[in-house]
Amino acid sequence: MARTKAPNPEVRRRILDVSLDLFATKGFAATGVQEIVTKAGVTKGALYHYFKSKDEILFEIYGKVFGRELDSLQRIVAEGQDPERTLRAIIVDLVVHTADSTRESAVFARGGHAESPHWQAMQEQWRRYQEGFRQVIRDGQESGVFAAKASPEVVSWSVFGFTNSMHTWYRPEGRKSPAAIGDELADLVLTGLQS
Amino acid sequence: MARTKAPNPEVRRRILDVSLDLFATKGFAATGVQEIVTKAGVTKGALYHYFKSKDEILFEIYGKVFGRELDSLQRIVAEGQDPERTLRAIIVDLVVHTADSTRESAVFARGGHAESPHWQAMQEQWRRYQEGFRQVIRDGQESGVFAAKASPEVVSWSVFGFTNSMHTWYRPEGRKSPAAIGDELADLVLTGLQS
DNA sequence: GTAGGCATACCAACCGGTCGGCATTGACTT
DNA sequence: AAGTCAATGCCGACCGGTTGGTATGCCTAC
Numbered sequence: 055m056a057r058t059k060a061p062n063p064e065v066r067r068r069i070l071d072v073s074l075d076l077f078a079t080k081g082f083a084a085t086g087v088q089e090i091v092t093k094a095g096v097t098k099g100a101l102y103h104y105f106k107s108k109d110e111i112l113f114e115i116y117g118k119v120f121g122r123e124l125d126s127l128q129r130i131v132a133e134g135q136d137p138e139r140t141l142r143a144i145i146v147d148l149v150v151h152t153a154d155s156t157r158e159s160a161v162f163a164r165g166g167h168a169e170s171p172h173w174q175a176m177q178e179q180w181r182r183y184q185e186g187f188r189q190v191i192r193d194g195q196e197s198g199v200f201a202a203k204a205s206p207e208v209v210s211w212s213v214f215g216f217t218n219s220m221h222t223w224y225r226p227e228g229r230k231s232p233a234a235i236g237d238e239l240a241d242l243v244l245t246g247l248q249s
Numbered sequence: 250m251a252r253t254k255a256p257n258p259e260v261r262r263r264i265l266d267v268s269l270d271l272f273a274t275k276g277f278a279a280t281g282v283q284e285i286v287t288k289a290g291v292t293k294g295a296l297y298h299y300f301k302s303k304d305e306i307l308f309e310i311y312g313k314v315f316g317r318e319l320d321s322l323q324r325i326v327a328e329g330q331d332p333e334r335t336l337r338a339i340i341v342d343l344v345v346h347t348a349d350s351t352r353e354s355a356v357f358a359r360g361g362h363a364e365s366p367h368w369q370a371m372q373e374q375w376r377r378y379q380e381g382f383r384q385v386i387r388d389g390q391e392s393g394v395f396a397a398k399a400s401p402e403v404v405s406w407s408v409f410g411f412t413n414s415m416h417t418w419y420r421p422e423g424r425k426s427p428a429a430i431g432d433e434l435a436d437l438v439l440t441g442l443q444s
Numbered sequence: 445g446t447a448g449g450c451a452t453a454c455c456a457a458c459c460g461g462t463c464g465g466c467a468t469t470g471a472c473t474t
Numbered sequence: 475a476a477g478t479c480a481a482t483g484c485c486g487a488c489c490g491g492t493t494g495g496t497a498t499g500c501c502t503a504c
Contacts, residue, residue, distance in 0.1 A: 060503075061449065081361050083279035087494055098495080099450050108494065164276070164359045165417075201440075208411075208433045211418065215410030216403075222360075223406065238403045245396075246441030255469075256483065282460055293461080294485045303460065 137194030149236030160221035201249035332389030344431030355416040396444035
């Protein structure tokens with residue numbers, strides 16, 4: 055029954071892209087809806103046609119990142135390699151993926167909106183990712199491959215802290231490739247875990 | 250000459266303290282001046298009597314943290330111990346100090362205000378801190394105490410990333426003391442740097 | 445003809461910031 | 475010791491501008 059003018063996916067995409075830019079640069083609260091639509095070359099009507107609120111734009115941005123990341127971790131773990139190889143693969147993957155989405159991670163790093171249910175769902179996914187990461191370390195420690203003295207929490211936070219801060223210094227045009235950076239970080243962590 | 254009513258330092262302190270709380274929790278842009286004064290139990294008149302703008306409150310918060318941190322690093326380096334002891338002392342000091350000012354570091358982590366000259370001055374101080382930190386690593390590498398393969402940049406970002414993300418997970422009532430956490434991180438990094 | 449894509453005009457609430465004024469003070473005069 | 479004066483701490487009503495969000499209807503494709 056719905057014969058209608060075709061929706062323009064380009065419009066929606068542009069709103070998301072411009073929002074991502076602005077949120078990453080100036081922050082969510084400091085970005086105005088008017089600013090988004092002006093830069094995107096659309097109108098408020100269009101924006102509120104595709105999104106029910108400014109918040110919804112933010113959560114759509116969040117959503118994309120975490121789903122992929124969790125999948126990636128589970129896939130690597132499922133390969134069943136030894137802990138060292140597994141941990142290295144996770145770290146490299148995380149760094150590469152983060153380098154590939156610096157704007158998203160900048161938005162995430164700024165945080166905010168602690169009250170929204172969307173935000174809490176996000177946090178839950180992120181918590182599961184952390185847990186998966188730490189489990190790899192624990193497995194390695196139990197099998198004696200990794201030294202037991204380093205706590206999985208401290209190790210994981212040095213890695214997550216690294217990636218969470220990448221958006222402040224990583225530049226795609228820099229000398230080192232994301233994979234090379236990831237390998238270096240993995241070297242550091244794996245050597246640090248040696249028993 | 251000064252016939253005047255005495256200023257009330259308590260008022261100023263409360264404004265700063267409440268601002269710090271709100272900026273850390275909701276972010277700078279999302280916090281209204283009205284909200285600050287209401288929570289602090291003062292009026293806008295009082296706030297704008299002590300500060301010329303909302304921004305000035307923010308920069309007063311930033312200022313306190315970085316001054317101390319840079320001093321601390323220089324003092325430790327000046328002691329002239331071997332690279333391992335020096336690096337450990339710097340890391341522990343940084344973690345302890347960050348744990349002691351989680352609200353400030355949450356505000357800093359959210360960033361923002363890239364255009365202000367105050368902000369750029371801040372960034373410059375922060376850059377000098379990083380440089381000092383890396384120099385310690387380079388010295389250790391040149392003297393053969395540290396392995397040469399890890400780049401000082403990656404090492405420093407894993408430490409700074411760690412501290413920059415502490416505000417998301419560190420709780421004073423937790424089991425481990427900040428000094429113990431700092432030691433663990435230092436263990437990880439120093440082992441990772443072993444040649 | 446009719447349903448949905450999107451523009452436009454508009455809203456109340458709120459934003460950071462200002463300003464005239466009053467109360468309080470200590471120094472100075474008497 | 476009492477009174478005067480000027481400077482300051484602080485109040486709160488008010489400002490123009492902007493905020494996120496909406497109501498309405500034109501236009502187009504079927």
